[in-house]
Amino acid sequence: MTTFAALVLLVVGVAWPLSWLVWLNARLNREPPLSPRQLGLLLALNFIFPVSLILTAFGMLLDPLGASVVFRVVLVTAWTAVAILALGVWWARKGVRSGNSRG
Helix, strand or coil: CHHHHHHHHHHHHHHHHHHHHHHHHHHHCCCCCCCHHHHHHHHHHHHHHHHHHHHHHHHHHCHHHHHCHHHHHHHHHHHHHHHHHHHHHHHHHHHHHCCCCCC
């Protein structure tokens, strides 16, 4: 079951950037336009989220790698960055909807 979950994470981690770019293309053609801050946060999230998924999958598939302290620190750092960026995207979207956007 762990192998299946790791393979699903790998597939999602590889497919995510392409599907996200298709979404972004459609989103850039709608109103209201994304602010530069929102776009930057979304691009950073699009980079780190698939990397985190793929690293998690490798950690599940390769036991020595998953047991490494350095790898665990990198993995926790990557997922922390995903959480911070997701909160930043949410915060930037909330600021735009309430009319408090500064750019």
